[in-house]
Amino acid sequence: MGGRSLFEKVWDDHVVVPETPDTPAVFYIDLHIIHEVTTPQAFNMLRENGLQVRRPDLVLATMDHSTPTVPVSDLGAGLDAVSDPEPAAQIRQMIENCEEFGIELHGFGSAQRGIVHVIGPEIGATQPGKTIVCGDSHSSTHGAFGAMGFGIGTSEVGHVLATQCLLQRKPKSMAVNITGKLQPGVAAKDIILALIGKIGVDGGTGHVIEYRGETIRELGMEQRMTICNMTIEAGARAGMIAPDDKTIEFLRGRPQAPQGADWDAAVERWLALASDPDASFDREVDLDVSELEPQVTYGTNPGMVVPISQAIPDDTGNISFRKAIDYMQVEPAQPMLGTKVDVVFVGSCTNSRMSDLRSVARILDQQKVADSVRMLIVPGSQAVKDKAEAEGLDRIFTAAGAEWREAGCSMCLGMNSDKLGKGELCVSTSNRNFEGRQGPGGRTVLASPETAAASAIAGVIADPRTLLQ
Amino acid sequence: MEKLTQLTSPTTVLAIADVDTDQIIPARFLTTTTREGIGKALFADWRYDKQGNPIADFPLNQPGAGERSILVAGRNFGCGSSREHAPWALVDFGIRAVISSQIADIFRNNSLKNGLVPVVVNEDIHNWLLENPGAEVTVDVESTELRLPNGESVGFEIDRFARHCILEGIDQTGFLMQNVDAIGEFEANRAWQP
Numbered sequence: 001m002g003g004r005s006l007f008e009k010v011w012d013d014h015v016v017v018p019e020t021p022d023t024p025a026v027f028y029i030d031l032h033i034i035h036e037v038t039t040p041q042a043f044n045m046l047r048e049n050g051l052q053v054r055r056p057d058l059v060l061a062t063m064d065h066s067t068p069t070v071p072v073s074d075l076g077a078g079l080d081a082v083s084d085p086e087p088a089a090q091i092r093q094m095i096e097n098c099e100e101f102g103i104e105l106h107g108f109g110s111a112q113r114g115i116v117h118v119i120g121p122e123i124g125a126t127q128p129g130k131t132i133v134c135g136d137s138h139s140s141t142h143g144a145f146g147a148m149g150f151g152i153g154t155s156e157v158g159h160v161l162a163t164q165c166l167l168q169r170k171p172k173s174m175a176v177n178i179t180g181k182l183q184p185g186v187a188a189k190d191i192i193l194a195l196i197g198k199i200g201v202d203g204g205t206g207h208v209i210e211y212r213g214e215t216i217r218e219l220g221m222e223q224r225m226t227i228c229n230m231t232i233e234a235g236a237r238a239g240m241i242a243p244d245d246k247t248i249e250f251l252r253g254r255p256q257a258p259q260g261a262d263w264d265a266a267v268e269r270w271l272a273l274a275s276d277p278d279a280s281f282d283r284e285v286d287l288d289v290s291e292l293e294p295q296v297t298y299g300t301n302p303g304m305v306v307p308i309s310q311a312i313p314d315d316t317g318n319i320s321f322r323k324a325i326d327y328m329q330v331e332p333a334q335p336m337l338g339t340k341v342d343v344v345f346v347g348s349c350t351n352s353r354m355s356d357l358r359s360v361a362r363i364l365d366q367q368k369v370a371d372s373v374r375m376l377i378v379p380g381s382q383a384v385k386d387k388a389e390a391e392g393l394d395r396i397f398t399a400a401g402a403e404w405r406e407a408g409c410s411m412c413l414g415m416n417s418d419k420l421g422k423g424e425l426c427v428s429t430s431n432r433n434f435e436g437r438q439g440p441g442g443r444t445v446l447a448s449p450e451t452a453a454a455s456a457i458a459g460v461i462a463d464p465r466t467l468l469q
Numbered sequence: 470m471e472k473l474t475q476l477t478s479p480t481t482v483l484a485i486a487d488v489d490t491d492q493i494i495p496a497r498f499l500t501t502t503t504r505e506g507i508g509k510a511l512f513a514d515w516r517y518d519k520q521g522n523p524i525a526d527f528p529l530n531q532p533g534a535g536e537r538s539i540l541v542a543g544r545n546f547g548c549g550s551s552r553e554h555a556p557w558a559l560v561d562f563g564i565r566a567v568i569s570s571q572i573a574d575i576f577r578n579n580s581l582k583n584g585l586v587p588v589v590v591n592e593d594i595h596n597w598l599l600e601n602p603g604a605e606v607t608v609d610v611e612s613t614e615l616r617l618p619n620g621e622s623v624g625f626e627i628d629r630f631a632r633h634c635i636l637e638g639i640d641q642t643g644f645l646m647q648n649v650d651a652i653g654e655f656e657a658n659r660a661w662q663p
Contacts, residue, residue, distance in 0.1 A: 016648065016651050016652055016655040017648055017651050021629060022629050022630060022633075023629075023630045023644070024628065024630055026645065026648050026651065026652065028652070028655060028656075030663035031663060037499050037500070037552075038499075038551070038552065038553070040501075040502035040503070041502070041503065041504060041553075044502075044503070045642070049642070051642075051646075054652075058663060065496075065499075066499075066500055084500070086500035086501065087500045089500075089502065090500050090501075090502055093502050127663075129661075135551060135553075136550075136551060137549065137550050137551040137575060151550075151551035151575050152551060152575070152578075153551055153552070153556075153575065153578060153579035153582065154553040154554075154579075155553060155579065155582040155583070155640070155641070155642075156578070156579075156582070158642060159641065159642060159645055162642060162645070162646065163642075163645045163646065163648070163649065164652065164656075165645055165648070165652055167630070167641055167644070167645065169628065201487055201545060201548055202487070202544065202545040202548065202571050202573070205545075205571060205573065205574055206574060232549075232575075233549075235545065235548060235573055235574065237574055265661075266661070269661060301487050301489065301548070303487075319484060319485070320485050320486040320487065320543060323485060413491075413550075414495070414496050414497060415496035415497050415499055415500060432489070432491065432549060432550075434491040434492065434549060435491070435492060435514065436491065436492075436495055436514050437491050437496075440495070440497075440514055
């Protein structure tokens with residue numbers, strides 16, 4: 001028998017009942033993260049069937065998607081004043097559901113509230129070797145720790161609440177080998193955008209990706225999270241990175257990390273998760289990033305991406321391409337560089353952590369956001385907000401003319417009060433440039449925090465490398 | 470969910486690749502806490518103009534589209550967000566099968582739990598279907614075959630367990646609940662506890 005990959009080790013460790021040709025595996029889930037948007041119908045299913053939550057202790061609950069990013073004074077009139085009625089009702093429903101089913105909720109006022117994929121690692125609930133699901137496709141983020149994280153639908157949220165298990169067929173595996181040293185001004189976001197551009201938005205369908213290679217080992221945990229986060233944008237089930245010293249140091253001392261003798265045992269188990277040298281993969285892809293430039297998207301999916309110095313392609317014979325560039329109001333064979341920007345959004349589960357905010361602050365320090373640009377900076381969690389303020393980053397942002405907000409998903413997905421207006425162009429550190437994603441008619445250009453900050457100052461899409469010289 | 474053994478219908482064709490679930494149902498409609506009437510929001514930003522009037526040349530607005538239960542879509546249908554509201558909206562509108570050359574994983578999983586049959590075909594058949602809107606085809610869940618107007622039948626893959634649930638009209642929670650003893654045993658005997 002050949003060696004096993006990281007993914008296979010985590011998979012094997014969670015099979016309760018093996019799959020057969022007639023039935024999928026019963027597959028155990030170690031951490032279930034829930035939020036207000038994809039759970040109400042699952043709780044209704046539990047009620048209709050007289051079911052309980054099997055392991056409330058393995059549920060991490062928060063509110064992030066439809067929440068306002070301005071302060072909420074109270075859950076009555078205070079919430080209504082800053083939120084539309086439907087999201088407000090959804091937020092109140094979440095509070096009731098958690099109370100009824102005995103789940104601890106990190107709600108407004110909690111020092112641990114934030115975007116689902118930011119708080120899991122932050123409190124140490126995300127750990128190597130765990131299976132982690134959430135009714136949110138960016139659950140792949142947790143793979144940065146050597147966990148297997150994947151997004152599920154609301155029916156499956158109900159399954160996990162009731163049984164702590166899912167029905168699963170074993171996915172295929174793909175190794176992505178990343179080599180080369182990144183140039184100054186080039187970020188983890190640029191790596192993952194370039195990879196999606198290379199393999200396509202369906203290039204990972206049916207696979208779990210393992211990111212490997214010297215470049216990955218050099219990246220910090222927050223950068224690894226950015227890469228794993230956008231794995232779903234290549235269509236893959238999950239993206240994983242083998243735990244190493246950086247993983248261990250990140251988790252040490254976090255509130256939900258193991259303590260004492262348990263910690264030592266956990267570390268030993270975690271470091272043994274790395275793929276065996278003779279592990280095999282169904283598919284392998286290589287990416288050399290030594291010459292990589294900052295990347296920007298030009299179309300309406302994350303695979304429609306170009307290096308910032310280059311022109312967008314000309315594929316106007318393709319109806320989907322034409323629809324995308326018509327929507328974006330961009331010209332084939334022209335560069336994105338220099339395109340007028342209306343809004344810059346720094347935030348989302350992709351890029352809203354301390355290192356992202358520090359990168360933005362370095363560029364905005366002593367600078368001004370262009371008069372024509374509205375810049376929104378939204379921390380990924382209350383803890384990130386507190387830490388950024390302790391470092392004085394908020395003062396750099398507001399002095400530059402940016403808005404500094406409460407934690408939440410904010411303008412990533414246009415379902416709270418932060419939305420683009422029709423036709424507005426936004427350079428965004430989020431993960432999806434789909435039509436209308438940030439508000440009906442809004443146009444999204446995905447980029448790194450560095451490119452977003454440089455563009456905010458310039459008022460047009462700008463190359464952050466020019467500011468570093 | 471409703472039992473489904475086979476389905477015969479003229480197709481509605483949406484010849485766009487990489488249709489994401491934000492298009493199938495935009496996020497602002499996800500603030501609902503039920504599933505009632507969610508079909509109204511299906512493809513809202515492609516189906517209606519700013520005033521809320523139907524856009525005539527959008528395929529789902531064409532005469533008879535409301536009675537057609539089979540959607541043919543460009544490659545990689547249903548990519549993006551995990552929102553199950555996407556298959557809920559399609560089923561509420563009356564769609565019971567989606568045919569493409571590639572269907573995104575999470576959308577496929579969610580569809581199977583709601584009696585919406587994902588049918589993946591090769592590029593030749595896909596191209597023919599894209600070029601022939603309104604062609605009457607049969608999706609046979611029992612025999613896992615797609616039958617074309619020229620009499621040709623092609624097999625499609627569907628997980629056997631999901632197929633069983635769709636044929637019987639049962640949801641998957643019951644099967645999981647039958648395994649609670651095994652789950653309890655697994656929890657008690659693990660080498661480590663989460």
